Each structure stands twice: as structure tokens, then as C-alpha cells.
Amino acid sequence: xxxxxLHLPTLSVQExxxxxxxxxxxxxxxDYFIWYKxxxxxxxxxxxxxxxxxxxxxxxxxxxxxxxxxKHLSLQIAATQPGDSxxxxxxxxxxxxxxxxxxxSGTRLLVRP
Amino acid sequence: GAVVSQHPSRVICxxxxxxxxxxxxxxxxxxxxxxxxxxxxxxxxxxxxxxxxSKATYEQGVEKDKFLINHASLTLSTLTVTSAHxxxxxxxICSARPxxxxxxxxxxxxxxxxxSIL
Numbered sequence: 001x002x003x004x005x006l007h008l009p010t011l012s013v014q015e016x017x018x019x020x021x022x023x024x025x026x027x028x029x030x031d032y033f034i035w036y037k038x039x040x041x042x043x044x045x046x047x048x049x050x051x052x053x054x055x056x057x058x059x060x061x062x063x064x065x066x067x068x069x070x071k072h073l074s075l076q077i078a079a080t081q082p083g084d085s086x087x088x089x090x091x092x093x094x095x096x097x098x099x100x101x102x103x104x105s106g107t108r109l110l111v112r113p
Numbered sequence: 114g115a116v117v118s119q120h121p122s123r124v125i126c127x128x129x130x131x132x133x134x135x136x137x138x139x140x141x142x143x144x145x146x147x148x149x150x151x152x153x154x155x156x157x158x159x160x161x162x163x164x165x166x167s168k169a170t171y172e173q174g175v176e177k178d179k180f181l182i183n184h185a186s187l188t189l190s191t192l193t194v195t196s197a198h199x200x201x202x203x204x205x206i207c208s209a210r211p212x213x214x215x216x217x218x219x220x221x222x223x224x225x226x227x228x229s230i231l
Contacts, residue, residue: 043117045222100162106156
């Protein structure tokens, strides 16, 4: 039978505003973290990554912040656009895990025009 | 660069049919590819790690006789869902890591295969 899916947390923002998406990761031994964007019916698309020896990394319109003390990761999107509407997943790679990715539960971002 | 192609994008078939899904790395060689499964409104769950030239490594709870993985070349891994039943209906996604840079290299994903078993 069909699975009953979890209800994804949703962040609704006005076009042009900044968005902050948060993620709590599970493994204190993880040393590499990635944010992915998934649009409906498609595979995840790489956005930005960060290693555990850093606490901030910037890309084009995106910034990732890593707080290892509380095992927290955030993705900041500046000047959010309608095309940013998607589900965003954080993913972690534990050390010595043969490059496996462990995905977070995801956040749906809705951008209001 | 780092393009991963998955085929077919959608399959609808009768219960009991076996279905093969292909995952190709188009512009790089991948000794390791990964297969995930995603139910509606849920996250991606790793099913298995596909290793070129050797047996796949399955995650706990994934039946290796049900989900056959073959990684016969550096650019192609296949997942065969054998004797599929309605509960196997899901979104199957593959990924691959471009070589180099140690563990700090993002996986790149295909666009998934929507499998519907009637």
C-alpha cells in the first residue's frame, strides 16, 4: 500500500526577502556537509558544501553556516526568487563512512510573488 | 560538468514484473554509485552502494535479492527491482561522486525514476 508521508516543514517568504533554512544533524563525527535543492519530480541538485574545519562558506546568493557545538547547519538565501521554491535537504557524511550521505528530513521553501 | 543521467524517468507496470533502471555518469568515471529511494514528502533513504567490479553493499533492511545491482563499467550502474509489487512503488534516485578530492566531494544525482506497480 501507499506510505503515509511525513508533513514537510514549510518556510514561506516574500520574493526579495532573505531565507534561512535550518538543519540539525545527527552525527558528531560527520566531517562534510552539503545542501541540496530538490524540485518536484527531479533529483537533488547540489547547492553548496562545507567541511567541518570551517564555520561559514559563501556562494552566489547562498551562505552555509556550521555550528559544530550544537550540531546545527543553516542555509541562507539572499534576495529569494520564485525559482528558489523547492524542497531543501541538508546531508552529512560521517567520517570513514565510504562517502555515504545521510539526508535530513527536508524543508519546503515557498516564495510568494 | 558532473552530469548523472537516469533512465527511464517513469515506469508503470504490472505486479510481478522485473524492472531495470540505469544510472550513467556522462562526463566522468565513477567507481562508486549510490541508489536511493524516496517516498512522497519524505527524505532520501540510501538503499545500497554500487561498486564497480565488485558486489554492492546494501543498507540494513534492504533485500539484496529483491534489488539487484550491477556496476559493470565505470560509467554505468543498474538497479533491477525483481518481481515488483505495489509496495515497491516509489521514486528511485541514483548518484555518483566525481573522482578526486578525497571524501569532500559532493554526490551528483540523476533525475530519478518514478516506479508505479499496479
